[in-house]
Amino acid sequence: MKLLAKYIPFLCLVFSAGFMLAQERNDVISTEKRFAVRGSVVESDTNNPIPNVNIEVSGGAYTTTDAFGEFRIEAKKGDELIVRQKDFETVYYIIKNSERIKVEVQPNKMDEYESELFKSRAATQVFKSLIDSAEVYLKKDAKKSIQFVADALKDSKSVKENSEAYEVLGDVYMHWKQYDLAVSNYRISIQNRATNTVKIKLAKAYQLNKNYQESLATYNDIDKTELSNWQLVVLYEGVGDVHQNTKTFDAAIDAYTEGLKVAQKHLITPKVTDLNSKIAQVYDAKGESQKAKGYFNESLKLAKTQNKKRGVEEKIKVADFQNNLSDYSSEIELRKEALEAINEIESDSVFDNESALTPQKQNYKIGNAYALQKDFGQAITYLEKSIEEADDKEDLIVQKDATRKLSEVLRDAGKFDKALVAYQKYVDLVDKVYSKKEQEISQAARFSKDIVSKQNRILSLESDRALSESKYQLNIQQARTQKLIIYSLIGGVLLLLVTAFLMFKYIKQQRLANNLLALKTLRSQMNPHFIFNALNSVNSFIASNDERTANKYLSDFSLLMRAVLENSEEDFIPLEKEIELLELYTKLEHFRFKDKFDYNITVDKNINGSDFVIPPMLLQPYIENAVWHGLRYKKTKGHLNIEITQNKADEIKITITDDGIGREKSKALKTENQQKQNSKGMGNIKKRVSILNAMYKDKVDVFIDDFQNKEDKGTKVIVTLKKD
Secondary structure (H helix, E strand, C coil), X not given: CHHHHHCCCXXXXXXXXXXXXXXXXXXXCCCCCCEEEEEEEEECCCCCECCCCEEEECCCCEEECCCCCEEEEEECCCCEEEEXXXXXXXXXEECCCCCEEEEEECCCCCCCCHHHHHHHHHHHHHHHHXXXXXXXCCCCCHHHXXXXXXXXXHCCCCHHHHHHHHHHHHHHHHHCCCHHXXXXXHHHHHHXXXXXXXXXXXXXXXXXXXXXXXXXXXXXXXXXXXXXHHHHHHHHHHXXXXXXXXXXXXXXXXXXXXXXXXXXXXXXHHHHHHHHHHHHHHHHHHCCHHHHHHHHHXXXXXXXXXXXXXXXXXXXXXXXXXXXXCCHHHHHHHHHHHHHHHHHHCCCCCCCCCCCCCHHXXXXXXXXXXXXXXXXXXXXXXXXXXXXXXXXXCCHHHHHHHHHXXXXXXXXXXXXXXXXXXXXHHHHHHHHHHHHHHHHHHHHHHHHHHHHHHHHHHHHHHHHHHHHHHHHHHHHHHHHHCCCHHHHHHHHHHHHHHHHHHHHXXXXXXXXXXXXHHHHHHHHHHHHHHHHHHHHHHHHHHHCCCHHHHHHHHHHHHHHHHHHHHHCCCCCEEHHHHHHHHHHHHHHHHHHCXXXXXXXXEECCCCCCCCCEECCCCCHHHHHHXXXXXXXXXXXXXXXXXXXXXXXXCEEEEEEEECCCCHHHHHHHHHHHCCCCCCHHHHHHHHHHHHHHHHHCCCEEEEEECCCCCCCCCEEEEEEEECC
């Protein structure tokens, strides 16, 4: 700091080379939305960082520059940035967007190393420009944003820059709801350089990925005394969110209340509104309606003082609360007010169909409230508006729900002909929704595959960087060993041994990676195969106009799908979870073919389900084959038995038997009708078992034979599973 005493006491405010790219953000940043502003304070002649400079934003946020002269602070458009330090005059600057700000302290004269320093600074500016570009495209184009981060990593010159790049990569995955990848990249960022900002983001990513204990541990690991007021509020809010997700409501209220105290003390108005609203929601979930009502009234009053969009969001939350209380008049009044505001702000904002702030959803809910009041005329008017708007905006979900509700209202109003027409339209919309869902599943699978591919390339880039560094060190070692022949020979032998060991280890790891990739691919093929079979079942119910049966089937199917998707990334899951999946799946199959078979699932009481693990969905294809290719074609009602026994301390046996038509008749029937292809599920299972046995030394054994010596021979499948 002694050098600063010689400097002229005035500052020049400049922006990074990526400023022009960052201007594109102005189209999407709301005037009230808070964002991170990055910047640095440096000596203009040497570009040396100036640490411990006071950085403040009007409204309460405060921080200082770190050892690298850099800072990051939360602000919103229109806030005043104040830069203070005893060795130069205070700088005041109005924030316009999430630009990267650079404050340069100018000396009396330039020194002789200017050109070299300029080159170094230019290289840094390239990195910052690429990071700025990645942030610009973060919400627009995930692939392009990830590519900018990859390019930035190539130009990264320090662990600090590595940390920043992986943080932005984590932000990309967070926005696109790839929470597991966000967790991985935030952790890499922290490994390079730990900051409280990234720790808070990591804790949030853990929460959204349902790693609740990891989220709480990360929040608790943060030193609260190092946080700005805004960060402290965000931390308490995050802890409250985790407790609310885990239904520990008292702990959630305590955390939200602590955050509310800090926000009120430091006049952080947006968070005061949010936390009042969240406390109200927790009390509502606890069934304490009066307390919830008090907090909702406060949040609604505060939201009205903010921008219109925030006010509308809170009105909709309170309207939902009024609906739960059956106070339909208050609900209708709030939703009408919200609808007027939505129509006003819709020209300036873009709401996708997933948002609650769409006219079609609010008209639908108003119509539903009128229907609950038996005011069928008003209900019909608003439901028809909802259907028309949903049709214009291609919102099939709302259009379907509103059409169904309209049919019910018309029926209750005694207009049976119109009710029948509306119901027929509803049935047609259901078909369109299922068709659209299939397309969305396919698109989501392709998107996820592309994202994972790009992430793997980035990790490969990091591996190449490490390999290049290793080669550089090897060349230095070789240059030194040339001076000493004896040491050269010894070093060469050691190098060959190390290289051989590394190659062996690399080949082993590569084989493991290939096996894991193959398992993941096979699992990803199982899910669509299973989903499409289930959807065919739903379609048959709908085709027969059995809506109630279809709804019940869908309800059970959704439970099964949730469990399947939660376990889809695991090589093994506890046996007790697989048994739950089997019970759900067999229940669904029996639901459709009640007249074809009965089933029984028997589990040895001596088996501890948590002691054994099993590949997820390993047994489902065998049960599927038993039902679809054996029992379904049996002339009399058949039986399906699933028995799990333990003959040895480290081994269990799972026996699946059916008295269906048998494998030979099933194959002959397929060939004769030429209607179906061979089961993909069975082929996938054989490959999975083969790979798993190669990786875990014969952990799973499968034996298939005829079940009995009768006309309907049936099939017996014995799966032997060994403990780790």
